[in-house]
Amino acid sequence: MNDESIKRRATVHDVARxxxxxxxxxxxxxxxxxxxxxxTAEKVEEAIARIGFTRxxxxxxxxxxxxxxxxxxxxxxxxxxxxxxxxxxxxxxPLALSDRLSLELRRFRPxxxxxxxxELSELDPRACDSAIVVASEEPEVLAAVDAANRRGIIVLTLxxxxxxxxxxxxxxxxxxxxxxxxxxxMGRFLPQGGQVAVIAGSLHLRDHLERWEGFSAALGAEFxxxxxxxxxxxxxxxxxxxxxxYRLLKERPELVGLYNLGAGNGGLVTxxxxxxxxxxxxxxxxxxxxxxxxxLIAGAIDVVLDQNPDGEIREVIxxxxxxxxxxxxxxxxxxxxxxxxxxxxxx
Amino acid sequence: MNDESIKRRATVHDVARxxxxxxxxxxxxxxxxxxxxxxTAEKVEEAIARIGFTRxxxxxxxxxxxxxxxxxxxxxxxxxxxxxxxxxxxxxxPLALSDRLSLELRRFRPxxxxxxxxELSELDPRACDSAIVVASEEPEVLAAVDAANRRGIIVLTLxxxxxxxxxxxxxxxxxxxxxxxxxxxMGRFLPQGGQVAVIAGSLHLRDHLERWEGFSAALGAEFxxxxxxxxxxxxxxxxxxxxxxYRLLKERPELVGLYNLGAGNGGLVTxxxxxxxxxxxxxxxxxxxxxxxxxLIAGAIDVVLDQNPDGEIREVIxxxxxxxxxxxxxxxxxxxxxxxxxxxxxx
DNA sequence: TAGGTCATGAGGCACGTACCTCACAGAGTG
DNA sequence: CACTCTGTGAGGTACGTGCCTCATGACCTA
Numbered sequence: 001m002n003d004e005s006i007k008r009r010a011t012v013h014d015v016a017r018x019x020x021x022x023x024x025x026x027x028x029x030x031x032x033x034x035x036x037x038x039x040t041a042e043k044v045e046e047a048i049a050r051i052g053f054t055r056x057x058x059x060x061x062x063x064x065x066x067x068x069x070x071x072x073x074x075x076x077x078x079x080x081x082x083x084x085x086x087x088x089x090x091x092x093x094p095l096a097l098s099d100r101l102s103l104e105l106r107r108f109r110p111x112x113x114x115x116x117x118x119e120l121s122e123l124d125p126r127a128c129d130s131a132i133v134v135a136s137e138e139p140e141v142l143a144a145v146d147a148a149n150r151r152g153i154i155v156l157t158l159x160x161x162x163x164x165x166x167x168x169x170x171x172x173x174x175x176x177x178x179x180x181x182x183x184x185x186m187g188r189f190l191p192q193g194g195q196v197a198v199i200a201g202s203l204h205l206r207d208h209l210e211r212w213e214g215f216s217a218a219l220g221a222e223f224x225x226x227x228x229x230x231x232x233x234x235x236x237x238x239x240x241x242x243x244x245x246y247r248l249l250k251e252r253p254e255l256v257g258l259y260n261l262g263a264g265n266g267g268l269v270t271x272x273x274x275x276x277x278x279x280x281x282x283x284x285x286x287x288x289x290x291x292x293x294x295x296l297i298a299g300a301i302d303v304v305l306d307q308n309p310d311g312e313i314r315e316v317i318x319x320x321x322x323x324x325x326x327x328x329x330x331x332x333x334x335x336x337x338x339x340x341x342x343x344x345x346x347x
Numbered sequence: 348m349n350d351e352s353i354k355r356r357a358t359v360h361d362v363a364r365x366x367x368x369x370x371x372x373x374x375x376x377x378x379x380x381x382x383x384x385x386x387t388a389e390k391v392e393e394a395i396a397r398i399g400f401t402r403x404x405x406x407x408x409x410x411x412x413x414x415x416x417x418x419x420x421x422x423x424x425x426x427x428x429x430x431x432x433x434x435x436x437x438x439x440x441p442l443a444l445s446d447r448l449s450l451e452l453r454r455f456r457p458x459x460x461x462x463x464x465x466e467l468s469e470l471d472p473r474a475c476d477s478a479i480v481v482a483s484e485e486p487e488v489l490a491a492v493d494a495a496n497r498r499g500i501i502v503l504t505l506x507x508x509x510x511x512x513x514x515x516x517x518x519x520x521x522x523x524x525x526x527x528x529x530x531x532x533m534g535r536f537l538p539q540g541g542q543v544a545v546i547a548g549s550l551h552l553r554d555h556l557e558r559w560e561g562f563s564a565a566l567g568a569e570f571x572x573x574x575x576x577x578x579x580x581x582x583x584x585x586x587x588x589x590x591x592x593y594r595l596l597k598e599r600p601e602l603v604g605l606y607n608l609g610a611g612n613g614g615l616v617t618x619x620x621x622x623x624x625x626x627x628x629x630x631x632x633x634x635x636x637x638x639x640x641x642x643l644i645a646g647a648i649d650v651v652l653d654q655n656p657d658g659e660i661r662e663v664i665x666x667x668x669x670x671x672x673x674x675x676x677x678x679x680x681x682x683x684x685x686x687x688x689x690x691x692x693x694x
Numbered sequence: 695t696a697g698g699t700c701a702t703g704a705g706g707c708a709c710g711t712a713c714c715t716c717a718c719a720g721a722g723t724g
Numbered sequence: 725c726a727c728t729c730t731g732t733g734a735g736g737t738a739c740g741t742g743c744c745t746c747a748t749g750a751c752c753t754a
Contacts, residue, residue: 009414009444011710013710022733024732024735025731025733027712027713028731030712031711031712031713033713035730035731035732036732037731037732040732054445055710055711056445056447056711057445058405058406058409058446058711059409059710059739060710060711060712062405062406062409062738062739062741063710063712063713063738063739064711064712065712065713065739098403098404099404099405100403100405177691180691181689181691184689184690185689188536188629189535302535308684332442334657334658337655337686337692338692339686340686340689340692342528342687343531344524344527344530344531344565345527345528358741359740360740368703369702369704370703370704371704371705374741374742374743375702377741378742380743381700382701382702383701384700384701384702387702402741403739403740403741405739405740406739406741406742407741408709408741409708409709409710409711409740409742410709410740410742410743411709411741411742412742412743
């Protein structure tokens with residue numbers, strides 16, 4: 001073993017030499033092109049493993065004439081959280097360019113799974129390397145993801161996973177843990193016990209159901225002095241959510257806490273403030289957006305649990321880049337942490 | 348304006364053409380090499396701005412034969428937080444390699460600022476592109492940073508900043524905000540008020556002083572029912588910290604809360620547990636390490652504020668890469684968020 | 695005026711991979 | 725035997741930048 005082999009990183013040339021094949025064959029194996037016998041491919045794989053070759057992602061990206069193209073599919077509409085995801089994509093686009101990543105953002109009508117499926121199917125694999133999808137679990141979406149995957153587009157799921165599909169990776173938080181965290185905070189805020197109301201968007205949404213499960217389980221196990229009211233469904237809509245809060249405050253003056261595990265926080269804050277109850281009971285909500293931020297500052301909300309949309313975009317970009325450049329079967333991403341925000345650590 | 352100029356990203360060739368100079372001159376300007384008249388450099392800068400040229404970081408890294416070398420200087424010793432910083436560097440080293448980043452970790456004896464200064468001075472600019480330093484604010488360190496900077500090494504500070512130096516960037520959290528956050532949590536945990544003790548490592552440490560300021564200011568302003576005991580100094584040492592806690596618990600049985608804004612949490616947890624007081628009072632500590640994690644799980648600690656060492660390493664690597672490849676005067680990093688950990692959202 | 699320095703131009707090689715063309719051997723097929 | 729098809733080798737160009745050499749003209753100074 002000479003100096004060279006100690007110091008230099010292995011290249012495709014080294015692989016070719018080690019496997020006793022030509023550069024062209026190594027290239028065919030690495031990039032999944034046809035024209036290699038299974039036995040030969042095996043030899044190459046073995047050599048790669050033996051000498052510890054890893055593809056140079058920079059050179060790889062250089063060599064292809066065009067940039068890596070990532071297309072984001074994010075629901076449109078009134079959901080502040082989705083807006084911040086979208087904003088994060090747009091904010092990162094110019095920076096990503098100097099890393100040869102071109103980011104495209106496509107919005108679709110919420111729940112228009114057919115439209116999403118159609119757009120996914122129409123993606124040209126030569127013009128798009130990876131699709132990043134925020135979507136609910138519907139059969140036509142699953143089918144479209146699988147179809148895109150077969151056509152050579154790497155699909156990643158964001159925020160909400162599609163476990164049955166051929167998506168290559170999921171980036172998002174553990175919602176059961178988020179619910180447990182909410183319970184843990186609420187329990188510590190209310191050592192004297194009392195009634196706590198829970199509001200969800202809809203328990204048919206996977207995230208919301210998981211949060212509810214985590215919350216109720218942890219509260220029941222650790223804080224038996226607290227009694228849960230609900231869950232009530234506000235459909236992530238600010239007016240409906242406000243309505244629910246008004247009714248709760250009127251009908252249950254003894255209420256000491258409120259946990260909104262869905263969206264519609266604008267309505268929550270408005271209802272608390274116009275009822276004069278802001279600050280009078282402990283309130284936990286999700287996602288750091290304009291309404292929840294305002295609620296924190298005004299004292300209407302005590303804690304916001306946040307899944308850090310900007311971090312999610314960052315990690316999903318890293319994962320997509322690594323996967324598209326063939327760094328392996330799955331990319332290593334930093335876990336997305338559940339952020340806890342009070343008035344004092346707002347970002 | 349033809350198709351090409353719309354679709355393609357600008358390259359150095361485009362800059363040369365736009366500025367009416369040769370490629371070599373553009374290169375000299377870009378890489379700060381001598382031999383360019385100020386007026387000519389001006390022309391080039393103007394052209395860069397006009398056509399919106401950004402250097403291709405991948406190509407840039409490719410072109411230099413060797414990898415980018417980053418050297419981390421992290422204090423050695425018993426501090427768990429520093430260990431997790433170091434571990435994060437080591438964990439990322441193999442992954443970084445496929446991005447042509449070679450990470451080297453150097454430990455130094457805590458408070459051995461002279462040794463650190465010497466090592467910094469001995470760095471060879473040809474073998475090291477950037478130095479990342481976790482150090483306290485001592486004159487000889489500042490001088491060594493400035494010297495390294497003059498010799499062409501890009502210096503970044505991590506965790507603890509050196510504001511008066513020529514360090515190019517700082518990556519870390521806002522410790523005043525961290526202190527305020529601790530106060531805000533403590534206040535909500537203790538609506539009935541009472542005595543809360545504060546333990547610091549040393550108020551001569553910038554981070555600790557800032558946390559103390561944030562904590563006392565926020566508590567005084569928002570939770571007048573709480574009375575502060577201390578701050579007491581445990582010198583980030585587990586035995587001294589344990590001693591302080593033992594004494595506090597014995598002398599002040601009415602104590603309802605404890606805030607350790609420094610290290611030495613192993614001693615804190617031990618003292619609480621052997622006194623049978625674990626869970627009996629609200630405890631807030633800093634940095635998610637083995638002792639604080641154990642304390643959370645056992646119920647001895649309620650909340651841990653964490654500056655996410657792994658995220659800090661990630662961001663400082665990104666910043667160093669961008670700076671070393673000349674992406675601009677300062678690199679954009681994602682802000683490091685103050686993490687809040689309960690038993691239920693442990694990572 | 696000769697020699698020196700400085701600013702600049704011109705051009706080329708290298709980095710590691712992607713992707714292309716061409717050649718050729720061997721196997722199978724009619 | 726001539727043909728096609730498949731697996732493989734050989735070699736090239738390109739990506740955008742860093743870095744090197746060499747040449748040239750301008751300007752300065754002794």
